[in-house]
Amino acid sequence: MNRVNEAQREYWRTRRAWVEQQEQMDLQLGVFGVAAMDALQEISNMDVLDVGCGCGHTTLQLKDRVGDGRVVGVDISDQLLDAARRRNRGEVEFLEADAQVDPLRGPYDLIFSRFGVMFFADPVAAFRNLRAATSEAAKLSFVCWQGPEKNPWITVPNRAAMSLVELPSRSPDAPDPFSFADPDRVTEVLQQAGWTNVDIESFSTEVTLGGGVDYRLAALHAYEFSPVKAVVDSNSSLQPGPVIDAMQAALKPHEKNGIVKLPGAAWVVTARA
Numbered sequence: 001m002n003r004v005n006e007a008q009r010e011y012w013r014t015r016r017a018w019v020e021q022q023e024q025m026d027l028q029l030g031v032f033g034v035a036a037m038d039a040l041q042e043i044s045n046m047d048v049l050d051v052g053c054g055c056g057h058t059t060l061q062l063k064d065r066v067g068d069g070r071v072v073g074v075d076i077s078d079q080l081l082d083a084a085r086r087r088n089r090g091e092v093e094f095l096e097a098d099a100q101v102d103p104l105r106g107p108y109d110l111i112f113s114r115f116g117v118m119f120f121a122d123p124v125a126a127f128r129n130l131r132a133a134t135s136e137a138a139k140l141s142f143v144c145w146q147g148p149e150k151n152p153w154i155t156v157p158n159r160a161a162m163s164l165v166e167l168p169s170r171s172p173d174a175p176d177p178f179s180f181a182d183p184d185r186v187t188e189v190l191q192q193a194g195w196t197n198v199d200i201e202s203f204s205t206e207v208t209l210g211g212g213v214d215y216r217l218a219a220l221h222a223y224e225f226s227p228v229k230a231v232v233d234s235n236s237s238l239q240p241g242p243v244i245d246a247m248q249a250a251l252k253p254h255e256k257n258g259i260v261k262l263p264g265a266a267w268v269v270t271a272r273a
Contacts, residue, residue, distance in 0.1 A: 019080065021221065023211065026057040029115065033061065040110060043110060047107070047108045048066055048110040050074065053075050053084060053094070054080045055080050056085075056092070059071055059092050070093075071091075073092060074094075074095045075095075099129065101129060110141070111140045111141075111142075115144060115145065118176065119179070124192045127189060130193075138272070139271075140269070140273070143269070144266060152264075157209075157222040158226050160247050161228040161243045161247050164242055164243050173185070187200065190271050194273070198269070200269050201267070201268045204265040209260040214258045222247055
């Protein structure tokens with residue numbers, strides 16, 4: 001496998017929380033993936049590539065929709081793919097590859113992703129490689145996060161943690177969850193990569209943190225997936241306890257009937273090859 005996105009490969013293969021808490025994460029993010037699938041409308045018997053498939057939840061959902069069609073999930077992390085293969089019913093394929101540069105076993109009628117396309121070192125090259133793996137007039141549909149101001153479910157616990165832990169600065173286009181927050185940039189990337197008929201729709205909902213848990217467990221879940229954790233883990237002078245306490249205090253006002261919910265917003269992006 002090509003090593004262009006090696007830093008991302010190492011990051012995802014070491015984030016055990018994505019494997020250990022896969023069910024909670026799928027409950028938390030599932031509605032966004034369904035919105036991107038629904039945007040494709042009728043996809044029976046089509047061949048689909050699920051980009052950044054992680055532990056395989058969306059790959060299996062796509063298989064349910066395409067019926068006799070072929071579904072391949074691709075991810076850069078061997079750890080996530082191991083989990084995906086364990087939950088596989090034998091109906092889909094999983095491929096360890098860097099979707100920016102590696103061959104992807106096409107052609108596909110559809111390219112899909114739930115939050116798996118914001119981390120490429122060169123997104124234009126990545127979407128060009130994805131387009132090269134499609135059949136004529138193929139469809140693209142993915143979901144990516146809008147800006148931090150539209151996603152309190154992320155910012156409320158993280159900003160509480162950042163009162164105690166300083167994060168390194170980032171550039172606006174750095175590969176991270178918010179790198180596709182600007183819809184104009186998304187359109188430009190896709191058009192430069194050869195995609196046409198780009199359409200971007202807003203999708204907003206209440207995000208159930210941790211899949212439906214109280215503020216204490218929600219804070220633990222948020223900490224495991226926060227960029228703050230990596231800083232704490234690498235600095236012996238920092239301890240997770242006070243950071244998690246701060247996140248709990250921030251999330252407590254948002255708990256109702258034992259469940260924490262906060263607003264979240266994404267872009268549902270569709271295009272044609």
